[in-house]
Amino acid sequence: MIKMTKIYLYLLVPIMFFIEGCSENEPPVKDRWYTPLQISNGASVFKKHCASCHGDEAQGLISDWRQPLSDGSYPPPPLNGNAHAWHHPLSVLKRTIQNGGIPLGGKMPPFNDKLNDEEIKSSIVFFQNKWNDKIYNAWIERGGLK
Numbered sequence: 001m002i003k004m005t006k007i008y009l010y011l012l013v014p015i016m017f018f019i020e021g022c023s024e025n026e027p028p029v030k031d032r033w034y035t036p037l038q039i040s041n042g043a044s045v046f047k048k049h050c051a052s053c054h055g056d057e058a059q060g061l062i063s064d065w066r067q068p069l070s071d072g073s074y075p076p077p078p079l080n081g082n083a084h085a086w087h088h089p090l091s092v093l094k095r096t097i098q099n100g101g102i103p104l105g106g107k108m109p110p111f112n113d114k115l116n117d118e119e120i121k122s123s124i125v126f127f128q129n130k131w132n133d134k135i136y137n138a139w140i141e142r143g144g145l146k
C-alpha cells in the first residue's frame, strides 16, 4: 500500500509541475498585463530580431534619437521608456512591428513575415518590462491596453 502511494507521487508530482509550467493561465506580473513567461520569451525574440538596432536592453544605440539622419529618417529610438514608445497603445506598437516604418518613410523593417502574433506581443513585453511604474501607469491612463 505504502509502495503504491509512493509510486503515484513519483508520477503525479512531475506531471503536475509539467502542467503548471505549460499553463496559459500563468498569473501576470504584479500590476502589469503580461506574464513572466512572456518576458522570457520576449527576451529571446528581442535579442535575435531587435537588439541590433534598439540595443540589448532596448536602451537605444544612438545618443540623440530626436536628431534626424541626413536622409531625413530617424534613428532607432530607445524603447525602454526613455523615448516615446509609451505614447502608443498596444495595438499601434503591434502594427509598427508588423509593418515596420518603411511605408511611413522610416527604416524599420516589417516583421509580419518573420514573427507570429505571440512573438510580436512578447517583444513588446520585453521592452515594456523596462518601463518604470510611472511610465507604465501613464501608458495605462492614456488607454495603452487598446
Ligand code: HEC
Pocket (backbone or CB within 6 Å): 045, 046, 049, 050, 051, 052, 053, 054, 073, 074, 075, 076, 077, 079, 083, 084, 085, 086, 088, 093, 096, 097, 100, 101, 102, 105, 106, 107, 108, 109, 111, 123, 124
Ligand atoms: C534595422 C533596424 C531595426 C530593427 C532590426 C528593428 N527596429 Fe524598431 N525601429 C527602427 C527605426 C529606425 C525606428 C524609427 C522609425 C522608422 O524609421 O521606421 C524604429 C521604431 C520602432 C518603434 C516605434 C517607437 C516609437 O517611439 O514610436 C517600435 C515600437 C520598434 N521600433 C520596435 C521594434 C521591435 C520590437 C523590433 C524587433 C522585433 C524592432 N523594432 C526591430 C529600427 C529597427
